[in-house]
Amino acid sequence: MLNTDTRPRRARLSPRISAIVYHSVLTAVSLFFVLPLVWMIVSSFKSKREIFDSPFALPTSLDFTVWTNAWERGDLGVYAVNSVITTVASVSGILVFGLLAAYAFSRLKFRFSKWLLLPFLLGLLLPVQSYLTAQSRLLDAFYILDTRWALILPYIGLGLSLAVFLLKGYLDSLPRELFEAARIDGAGDFRTLAQIVLPLMRPGLATVATFSVLSAWNEFLLATLYIQSDDLRTIPVGLLAFTGKYSTDYPTLFAALSIITIPMVGIYVVFHRQVINGITEGSVH
Amino acid sequence: MKSDRVWTPYLLVAPAVLVFAFVVLLPALLNTGLSFVDWSGTNQMVFVGIDNFTRAFRDDIYLTAYRNTFGYIALTLILEVAVGLVMAGVVTMQGRRTAFYRIAFFVPVMLPMVVIAVLWSFVYSDDIGLINTALRSTGFDALALVWLGNPATALIAISVVSGWIYAGFYMAIFFAALQRIPTHIVEAATLDGASQWRIFFSVKVPMIRPMIEIAVLLCVTGAFQSFDLFYVMTNGGPDHATEIVTTYLVEVVFRFNNLGYGAALATIMTIVVLALGLIFARIRSKVGGVDVEY
Amino acid sequence: MAIRNVLKPGMTAAAIGVTLALAVSGCAPASSSDVVIRIAMGASGDAVDSNFDTLKTQYETKYPDRTVEIIVQEDDVYQTTGLSTLLSSREAPDAYFEWSGPRMRNHVADGDGADISEYLSGDAFDGRFDDGAFTGMDVDGSGIYMVPWTGDVTDIVWYNKTIFSDLGLDVPTTWDEFMDVCAAIKASGVTPIVEGNKDQWTVGNWASHIASRVVGEDVYAETMNGEAPMNSPEMVDAMGYLAEIAREGYINDSVNALPDDEANTQFFLGRAAMIVIGSWLMADAQTDGEGLEFDYFNTPALDGAGDQESVLGISTGFMVNAKSAHIAETMDFLELVASAEGTKLWAQAGLAPMTIDPFDGVDADERTVSLATLMSTAPTVVAPSDSGYDIEVAAAFYDAVANIIGGGNVQDALDTAEKRIAEIR
Structure with missing residues (x-):
């Protein structure tokens, strides 16, 4: 089954290539999970018109007043x-x-x-x-x-x-x-x-x-x-x-969503082991 | 073991039993009673026998709701359980460092469902949404559908969000189970020259079968309790294409003020869920205490 | 780890203590005043909300031993589950926003509406309203159960004047002209009509108007009360108008997925030439419609048995809870709502008050004034089926409408609705 001539070459090259393929695939899958969240945060720094006209563009400035605004106006x-x-x-x-x-x-x-x-x-x-x-x-x-x-x-x-x-x-x-x-x-x-x-x-x-x-x-x-x-x-x-x-005030809305999401993700990143454990075990029982 | 005082055990269980009886048991019993009356919540209660139940079986929306619920179950079994299983297989391939991915996949489980629903309503939006703008900017204009406004795609669109949330959760469950497979079994298969995928499907998957059965049970019973995603993203629309039992129930009770009929719909759902639970109970008891370590 | 720390025995005891303390504080009365009156309503914009706060302050200054609680809920929640939950709770509101007509009468039948005609004929309210303002606020000709607040025209066609003039279009007066206008706009690459029908009442209201024009107002009322068939040939004809819009692609594809406020935004941003919605668009325009040249016209004339000049609209007001322990004190607050000063606040916020002097001394937008005139001079005012008639019939009808505007078959959609209504009868 194995060709002895090609085997050393495969053994040398294949792990690296397969590692690249492997990590590219998993990175792409991770993006699917993370992209909506990134888009949410990025959009909060854009104007309503920018959100409509260029949804993928990066914001021109990082103005956090929209966040403080959302926090105050929304009674968050x-x-x-x-x-x-x-x-x-x-x-x-x-x-x-x-x-x-x-x-x-x-x-x-x-x-x-x-x-x-x-x-x-x-x-x-x-x-x-x-x-x-x-x-x-x-x-x-x-x-x-x-x-x-x-x-x-x-x-x-x-x-x-x-x-x-x-x-x-x-x-x-x-x-x-x-x-x-x-x-x-x-x-x-x-x-x-x-x-x-x-x-x-x-x-x-x-x-x-x-x-x-x-x-x-x-x-x-x-x-x-x-x-x-x-x-x-x-x-x-x-x-x-x-x-x-504020259903049409998209920047404020995205800011509010971000304000709620980010602390939870932060806590999760610190306690991920306990959190994953707790939830999976709690559900399975 | 006997207690040191006769009343101690009763004292210990009392708080739990009382609270549970007040907010779960008693309401469940009262709800069964309400199923047999016609009541708006403020008017005079009228006993109507089984009229509410016969009406339910003629109610096209209610039947549609079951069809949608089962459709949703089928879709989420694929998008959550099957995808989660494959993901678990990928991250447990030998010799790979995958902690980062596992943590990333699990993030959505942490977030309030309502936040996710609002966020994904925008992702699906025809005007500012990620998906349609991406499709249009790459020339696939014809594929840019109104995902949540089209009866043909709305249920699938919601199921995809559900998969986005829970695929990572099922992956974590399967990952934990896969970790407990003794290494000598996998090593033996590797020495036989089997490929990683082959080992995964013909050696590892059969070994974590009990866990897969539990995952299927969780997915099925969880589907009956779904509400938030549907309520926020479509509220049952368009044209009841995403109407599930719980959204219809809330509409009947809290919008039409038809408490008796709503109670009957709830009673029927309870019977369905309990029946499903009992079918699985045997499988579950076979598994016994599961010990998940991450 | 935080979670584990809580589990130490001492901490557990502390946690129980905190639990009890917090829970008890959550139950404590909000204020020590002698009288608390609660006023419930759905949200109608920041301007309106802050006006109520102004009146609250005025009231509490005038009566130092009284407190007003304003309960504002999200609009759709209030109309569907919110108000009914509030009314059946022990801390029910003393006064609450409602539409005149059947919804109001249902509350009276449930024992939640007080006859306030005596108060309204007293000095405080004397001369604040014309008799016509109380139309639809009685039960079988007796009593008055509402303090009138605003008169809403619930659907008119708003149009972008710039787009119309750029394309050389005139305001259409017949349906055929309307279709020609839509065709011209579509040919120019702009969406002719945008609607946000996610919650089904926007196109539903328009369908109510069209139905009443085609089948006649009386048959419409019978149909929406569940007394006449939903799938009659005349109803099929009526809904054919909406089917035409769907077929020709004159409306946004996202119609059944889009929330109503987002449709407003698209109109304000010039992404569609027209939107069919109520007079309250003026209130939104104050914040979102800067720089947009727009105006309105009534739904053009159709062929049918009804009055082709009819206006779809409904008056709103505040009902007083018959179970309230403080009816007189509540009326004192509603007096402020209806006062000359209150009227001025509402007019400034873009609403059309029902009082005798709606725009006195206010620099109101001319469109707001003309809408109020449209409502008060209309030969026929028709109520939308969801606020004017049986809620379950309306739900079945609006389902059919959503189906039709989404491209569904008219006959099938109305047959389905009729089947459902037959079950309720």
């Missing part, structure tokens, strides 16, 4: 603060409630534990749209529509299914002896939880946290239906309101 700061509050609150809820429940379901024997666990399985499969009508009426009946609770509570509920099952899986895999030893030492449930379980659970909690942070940060449907006051809106809904208001 308010939306960002709202997103942070909503995300921190719901993710804290998911982590704390999820860990407590997972510990009980995994390590303690009690009556009805199967029946209490079963509904969370349903939560993994049910799309939120299949009950959001009733959910909105219920939230309204408790006077929490159009407050931060209207997002925090559903986000916690949506995240709990995954958290309970994923953390329970982690706890199930911990050796029994660990807990028995703690018991012999006289540690109660809460002390065991705080001193033994918590440190061991860091990877699992990090996964749940990453997954929940992104879900809450990016959630749109409930945020658009349950929040009507502009000063409580989160980033996705606020941005859409912004595009409705």
